Amino acid sequence: MNDAADPVVLVLFGARGDLARRMLFPSLYRLAAAGRLPEDYRIIGSGRSSPDSLEEFRESVRDGLSESVKDFEPAVADTLLERLSFQSATDEDGHELASAVRRARDELGEPTQTLIYLSVPPTAMQPMIEMLGREGLADDARIIVEKPFGTDLDSSRRLASATEAVADEQSVYRIDHFLGKEAVQNILALRFANGLLEPCWNSRHIESVQIDVPEDIALEGRGGFYESTGCFRDMVTTHLCQVLGFIAMEPPATLDAQGLRDAKAQVFCDMRPLDPQRVVFGQYAGYRDEDGVADDSDVETFVALEAFVDNDRWRDVPFYLRTGKALGDNRRTVTITFREPAGALFGADETHRDRLALDLTETPTAVLELNVKKPGPDLTVEPVGSEVRLSAERHENDGLDAYERLLLDVLRGDQTLFARADEVDRLWQVCQPVLDHPPRPHSYEMGSWGPDLALKLPGRQGWWLPDD
Secondary structure: OOOOOOEEEEEEOOOOOHHHHHHHHHHHHHHHOOOOOOOOOEEEEEEOOOOOOOHHHHHHHHHHHHHHHEEEEEEEEHHHHOOOOOOOOOOOHHHHHHHHHHHHHHHHHHEEEEEEOOOOOOOHHHHHHHHHHHHHHOOOEEEEOOOOOOOHHHHHHHHHHHHHHHHHHHHEEOOHHHHOHHHHHHHHHHHHHOOOOOOOOOOOOOOEEEEEEOOOOOOOOOOOHHHHHHHHHHHHHHHHHHHHHHHHOOOOOOOOOHHHHHHHHHHHHHEOOOOHHHEEEEOOOEEHHOOOOOOOOOOOOOOEEEOOEEEOOHHHHOEEEEEEEOOOOOOOOOEEOOOOOOOOOOOOOOOOEEEEEOOOOOEEEEEEEEEEEEEOOOOOEEEEEEEOOOHHHOOOOOOHHHHHHHHHHHHHHOOOOOOHHHHHHHHHHHHHHHHOOOOOOOEEOOEOOHHHHOOOOOHHHOOOOOOO
């Protein structure tokens, strides 16, 4: 049965780009293979320049699918590609694209839903949205906007104003693919469906929270993007803060778009603006040799910082966020460190802090590290970690990839896992002090864990990963 019954016209800006090749077209393929696309649909790729021919464009997409999709089925790809076309457009001229969309809608008939996916650089986003308004493309359309949503507080507000002028908030889907990950959504289930955890999810029991997203890869040809954006805008103002919102939110009134986004927005309202003195920037050695990078670039490829949520649940509990390129491993881990038990019968020097580490990768797990008796004649303790699967083996193949899930939600008109305008504005307010007074990037070696100054940021406990 189709998840979205009404016909759909999907306009994909950036259709010849890296994101479309690696993520969007493979996600559309998997939705088609699972019968989750409407019976009738059209996909119109767009960009500033056209391919040599429609056949060349379709073959390029097919090649990307065969590289990215496990158990690739040519027949599924054929069905997808025969509905795929291309029409160039710019922020100055979208007339031909608007005509192509109208023709596709006429072919499909009523009631056809138009989806417009804007996978364009941050500096191009506002002009493109204004073009959508001039050409009437935004009328009754669902507009999907890729992060980052602006480059600072002022630009984000200009973008918000331009978006508001052409579309209602209910029609705007600000996409952050971290929120589409099964493991990130599992944070909500662990917190609110388990009586063991929720009563101790507060400052009385928790000493600190770490959100750690190191990447072992370098730029992979994204030098131009990083020069205009940097790690802080690319990762902290979006992915890491959104995960923080899930970790720190109060129990939502309802598990729907209104309830969850209200609870998350309140976390961001309670966040203390970041202190640049508690933020460390780094740049890996060799970054300036990358294609598209200036010889004297001071753009950061690494960020570590301390954040606080000033409310009754979290007051004075530090949240440590770390992410960067060319680091020692590729991880997505949230670590909850608990306070020492009252009384400390075994002595502070003998015990380690209890920890719960949540692995947010495609096969999510949790590692619980507790103090247990050390075998032998003496009553002494040592830490032991135990791993718990966060998905049953029988559901191993049931999960959706992040973009697959989020595209499906747009088809359904479900905004639960998308950022709302007030969330975005408040996060830029929280982050703006760092943009106004950016720390000087410290050099670090590729394959390391970043600058020495960042390693010291969490104090005595340091950064912790389950198998360190």
